[in-house]
Amino acid sequence: xxxxxxxxxxxxxxxxxxxxxxxxxxxxxxxxxxxxxxxxxxxxxxxxxxxxxxxxxxxxxxxxxxxxxxxxxxxxxxxxxxxxxxxxxxxxxxxxxxxxxxxxxxxxxxxxxxxxxxxxxxxxxxxxxxxxxxxxxxxxxxxxxxxxxxxxxxxxxxxxxxxxxxxxxxxxxxxxxxxxxxxxxxxxxxxxxxxxxxxxxxxxxxxxxxxxxxxxxxxxxxxxxxxxxxxxxxxxxxxxxxxxxxxxxxxxxxxxxxxxxxxxxxxxxxxxxxxxxxxxxxxxxxxxxxxxxxxxxxxxxxxxxxxxxxxxxxxxxxxxxxxxxxxxxxxxxxxxxxxxxxxxxxxxxxxxxxxxxxxxxxxxxxxxxxxxxxxxxxxxxxxxxxxxxxxxxxxxxxxxxxxxxxxxxxxxxxxxxxxxxxxxxxxxxxxxxxxxxxxxxxxxxxxxxxxxxxxxxxxxxxxxxxxxxxxxxxxxxxxxxxxxxxxxxxxxxxxxxxxxxxxxxxxxxxxxxxxxxxxxxxxxxxxxxxxxxxxxxxxxxxxxxxxxxxxxxxxxxxxxxxxxxxxxxxxxxxxxxxxxxxxxxxxxxxxxxxxxxxxxxxxxxxxxxxxxxxxxxxxxxxxxxxxxxxxxxxxxxxx
Ligand SMILES: Nc1nc2c(c(=O)[nH]1)N[C@H]1C(S)=C(S)[C@@H](COP(=O)(O)OP(=O)(O)OC[C@H]3O[C@@H](n4cnc5c(=O)[nH]c(N)nc54)[C@H](O)[C@@H]3O)O[C@H]1N2
Ligand SMILES: Nc1nc2c(c(=O)[nH]1)N[C@H]1C(S)=C(S)[C@@H](COP(=O)(O)OP(=O)(O)OC[C@H]3O[C@@H](n4cnc5c(=O)[nH]c(N)nc54)[C@H](O)[C@@H]3O)O[C@H]1N2
Ligand SMILES: [Mo]
Numbered sequence: 001x002x003x004x005x006x007x008x009x010x011x012x013x014x015x016x017x018x019x020x021x022x023x024x025x026x027x028x029x030x031x032x033x034x035x036x037x038x039x040x041x042x043x044x045x046x047x048x049x050x051x052x053x054x055x056x057x058x059x060x061x062x063x064x065x066x067x068x069x070x071x072x073x074x075x076x077x078x079x080x081x082x083x084x085x086x087x088x089x090x091x092x093x094x095x096x097x098x099x100x101x102x103x104x105x106x107x108x109x110x111x112x113x114x115x116x117x118x119x120x121x122x123x124x125x126x127x128x129x130x131x132x133x134x135x136x137x138x139x140x141x142x143x144x145x146x147x148x149x150x151x152x153x154x155x156x157x158x159x160x161x162x163x164x165x166x167x168x169x170x171x172x173x174x175x176x177x178x179x180x181x182x183x184x185x186x187x188x189x190x191x192x193x194x195x196x197x198x199x200x201x202x203x204x205x206x207x208x209x210x211x212x213x214x215x216x217x218x219x220x221x222x223x224x225x226x227x228x229x230x231x232x233x234x235x236x237x238x239x240x241x242x243x244x245x246x247x248x249x250x251x252x253x254x255x256x257x258x259x260x261x262x263x264x265x266x267x268x269x270x271x272x273x274x275x276x277x278x279x280x281x282x283x284x285x286x287x288x289x290x291x292x293x294x295x296x297x298x299x300x301x302x303x304x305x306x307x308x309x310x311x312x313x314x315x316x317x318x319x320x321x322x323x324x325x326x327x328x329x330x331x332x333x334x335x336x337x338x339x340x341x342x343x344x345x346x347x348x349x350x351x352x353x354x355x356x357x358x359x360x361x362x363x364x365x366x367x368x369x370x371x372x373x374x375x376x377x378x379x380x381x382x383x384x385x386x387x388x389x390x391x392x393x394x395x396x397x398x399x400x401x402x403x404x405x406x407x408x409x410x411x412x413x414x415x416x417x418x419x420x421x422x423x424x425x426x427x428x429x430x431x432x433x434x435x436x437x438x439x440x441x442x443x444x445x446x447x448x449x450x451x452x453x454x455x456x457x458x459x460x461x462x463x464x465x466x467x468x469x470x471x472x473x474x475x476x477x478x479x480x481x482x483x484x485x486x487x488x489x490x491x492x493x494x495x496x497x498x499x500x501x502x503x504x505x506x507x508x509x510x511x512x513x514x515x516x517x518x519x520x521x522x523x524x525x526x527x528x529x530x531x532x533x534x535x536x537x538x539x540x541x542x543x544x545x546x547x548x549x550x551x552x553x554x555x556x557x558x559x560x561x562x563x564x565x566x567x568x569x570x571x572x573x574x575x576x577x578x579x580x581x582x583x584x585x586x587x588x589x590x591x592x593x594x595x596x597x598x599x600x601x602x603x604x605x606x607x608x609x610x611x612x613x614x615x616x617x618x619x620x621x622x623x624x625x626x627x628x629x630x631x632x633x634x635x636x637x638x639x
Contacts, residue, residue, distance in 0.1 A: 009543035010378040013391035014421025017379075024389060029422065029432075036346075036388040037436035039371030040076065043344035049077035049323075053333040053342050056083045056294040057349025057375075057426065058283035061401030061413060063449040064426045065285070065292040066300060067441075068348060072327075074320045075434045079296050079305060079327025080342070083289045084282070084350055086330035090621035091248040092279035093290065095257030099265070099505045100490050102302055104287070107240060107276030108407045108475065108487035113138045115274045117236035119229070121149040121260060122171065122246015122627075126156040127533040129244075129280045132406065145236075147229055149174065150246055151528060152598060153591040164229060165593055168526050168628050169515040170219040171247060175259035176510065177215030178230040180207040182266055187234035192268030196493030196504055203262065203507035218512070220593075234267045238274030245530065248279070249626040251516050253618040258508035265505055271490040281406040284396065288404030291460075291476070292453065296327030301457025301476075317456060331622035337365040344371040348426060349392070353381040354538040355601065357624035358579050359610035375429060378540050381605070392426045393419035399426070400446040402468065404476075410463055411473035515628035516616035523577065523630035525561065527597045529609055530627075535602035542602065553607035554587035555633060556598040562588040565635055572636040575599075577629050580611035583636060597631060 016032030017024040027035075043051050054076075056068040065083075072081040085093070093103030100106075112118065112135040125133045133156070140146060140159065148157035149164045149171075157163040166174055182188050183204050193200050212223035219226075233239050241264055247256045261277060269275035281287045293300040299322070303310040311322040328336055334356065336342035345366070356362040366372060366385050374386040383389045393399050398419045404410045419425065427449070431441040443449050447465050454461050459477040467481060468474055478485045495501040519526060534550045536542040555573050557565070567573055567586045574583050575597070584599070584607045592598060599609045616625045 010380075010540055012377055012420050012423070013379055013383075013389065014423055016391060016422070017389040019387045024384070024386075029424070032388050032390060033432050033436055036373045036390065037433050039373065039387060040344055040346070040433075041437060043371055044076060047341075047343055050080060051341065051343045052076045052078055052080060053328065053336070053345045054081040055330060055333075055345065055347040055350040055352070056081055056289055057395070058083045058085060058286035058289045059349055060285065060395040060426050061399060061403055061446065062285065062288040062292050062410070062453065063401040063446045064395060064399070064430075065289040065294040066449055066453050067427050067430045067443070069292060069294040070318065071430050071434055073322055074318050075437050075439050077320065077323070079323050079325065080333060081294050081327060082296055082330040082333065083286065083294050084330070084355070085286050085290050085295065086622050087249075087355060087624065087626075088245055088282040089248055089279050089286065090329070091253035091257050091618055091623050092243070094254045094621045095261060096277065096279070098254075099258065099261045099508075101503065102489070103290070104408045104476070104489065105276070105278040105281075105406050106270055106489040107278050109135045111274045111276065111488060112136060112240055113142065115139055115144055115238040115240045117145050117147070117232055117239040119147045119149065119233060119239070119241045120156055120160065121241065121243040123242055123244035123280060124150065124154045124156050124530060125242070125244070125280060126154065126159060128531045130533065132280055145232060147232065151593065151596055162225065162228065164221045164225050166219040166221050168528050168596070169250060170512070171256050172252070172259045172510050172512045173210055173215050173218040174221060174226065175263060176207040176210040177212055177226050178233065179203075179262055179266055180210050181212060181227055181230035182234045182263075183207070185231065185234070187231065188266045189268035192494065193266065195496070195501065196268070196271065197265045197507060198504040199507040199509070202509055206509040233263065233269070236269075239267070239269045240274075240276055240278060241269065242278040242280055244280050244282075246627060248623055250628065251616040251618055251625045252513045253623050254620040255508070255510045255513070259510050261505075262507050262510075265507055271488070271493045273488060276488055278406065285403040287406060287408065288402070288410070291404055296329050299456070300453055301459045303457070314456060317452070329622045331617050331624070334362060334365050337368055340368065343369060345369055346373045346375070347382060348375040349377070351380045351382045351538045351540055353385065354604035354608060354610060357610055357613040357626055358615040359604070359608055360580065361615065375426065377423070380538070380540050390429050391419075391421070391423035392429060393423055395426065402450060408475045409473045410460070410468060410476065412465065412468050516625055517578065517614045517628060517630040519630050523632050525597050525631050525633060526595055527575070527577070527599060527612065527629040527631040528627045529599050529601055529613065529629075532600050532602065535600065537601065538604055539602045551587070553584045553600060553603040553609070555584050556587045556589045556592060557633065558592040558594045558596060559588055559590055560594040561597070561633070562586060565633060567635050574634045574636050575612065575631050576634075577612040577614070577631045579614065582607045582609070582611060597633060
């Protein structure tokens, strides 16, 4: 195997840093906070509050995310706040909200165990959601069947009864063919379709072209396998449809999500115990960050920022008007940096220089900022670009608060350790900056912040810390301290009384739109990117180095392509896209079908996969097409 030069793992940040004459140097907290606050003040005075952007941390607590969005809206006066939800499940939230009015996954983990059929669609749950996967394993032990829909035969797919290995970016043809087969076989749930949905006739007409054969040609999945999935899903008493980034990291991701929602609407596999639609969320608290309003279009509790009554309630509590318009999302903020209209950024616990698609373009945009403050636990590549670096505590073990998981369950986390050196809790830092900018914020305890959340967000109102403790976590919605929370959402759609049912869930008519980065003679292979069990995101927290157990970055190839290129595992290959070129050892993997290449995003200091990816984004959610890049792979001569 070719030798790598592994870098050492990152060392925790223990002191603030400020930039002087082009270099970062240690500074006192007073100096660093003064510099950070002064830069924000200068930019807001010169260009207005919308010249500011906040990237909030999906690893930190609900309380921290609530304070970060309040800082953005009250101290600065803009709605430009977002998090890495934009890079993964923003399309799931947008799709679910369009269908049902709220963006959460609909089921509880217990219902995953109690179901009859689980479809894992574009989800490598065995590697990326190992805790959730334990519930899947329990379901399997109880006799549930599992279908995996993934271009690669993943370790998840190896646990499944059936693997549907589709071509990248063909999920809509596949889902539409499943829908057509269900309708033609008369297996759709007419009671639910009539009661709980709208737009069936138009939808049914729209899937007509997607015969099993047409879908086989487009997706590469045999007609018989599509038919089997359709019949199994429609006939199951209870069925769970779970998806992740194979669905959402595409230029038409919200449509992809709607394609899956259509299947649940057709069969009535939503709104009842044991059936549901579940985006498995990525970061430990990315669900909670959005729920707290650390997104540009919603206030805490998923309340619409365009609703005047909602804004008035928050303005009264906070003493400042909320802007009556959506702020910029993460993707828009980066574009605004490029255009020179966003000039000051406060990045808390995000590493966009390595996680954003077309990363070198992102680096250029960040370089145009007048003022960049990065608050992290490590000196990342992003932090190394900052004017001020603020060392934070690690939320998962060095602070108190709550976090919210994919089943919408809010749970307590407790401080077990002090942050190292002079590092301080994220919330303390935000409050110290707020005080320098004229707001006398002093939160003694995380619980005080949580009680403020409860007073403003009806779906969290009944979750006191005492109750969270007693119940070992509570799922939202939880409107009062004496109510019973449902474990699943949208049972109203089954009501016989139309009043009680409310707005029916609309079917979506969807068009197939292949990946933006087209394959041609120069770039004939399809690169898709994702995760491995042993590493975490941009590798900052899991260490960049390889070990006998962690092989570092590879260009994973099918045996057929490897043979054609004349490479074997461990030999260096050069992989190029229309945006960049990197070099890494090949890894030949029979889990890949010919034409498909796989890389992770875990080792960007050695191999920055995102210098290859394309910035084509979903117009509704702003999520980039990380899952579909056109590439060329060549053997590096002479080794
Ligand atoms: N060990 C580990 N766990 C993690 C993380 C980590 O870095 N490491 N990161 C966390 C985060 S932030 C997130 S968002 C989640 C992500 O969790 P997942 O979404 O499960 O992880 P990925 O590997 O990015 O992508 C899932 C699958 O999508 C498939 N795929 C690619 N293109 C397509 C397509 O066109 N259609 C379909 N149907 N499938 C396709 C890929 O082959 C891959 O197996 O994981 C979380 N958990
Ligand atoms: N090619 C490709 N690229 C991708 C993806 C893909 O599938 N393929 N997936 C995308 C997805 S889903 C995601 S979520 C993004 C992830 O992208 P990022 O969120 O930018 O990457 P992370 O490596 O998770 O960075 C997390 C940062 O938070 C810091 N941190 C951790 N805990 C705390 C804390 O308590 N406080 C503070 N202040 N900081 C903390 C860590 O040190 C680290 O620097 O990457 C995206 N990029
Ligand atoms: Mo994510």
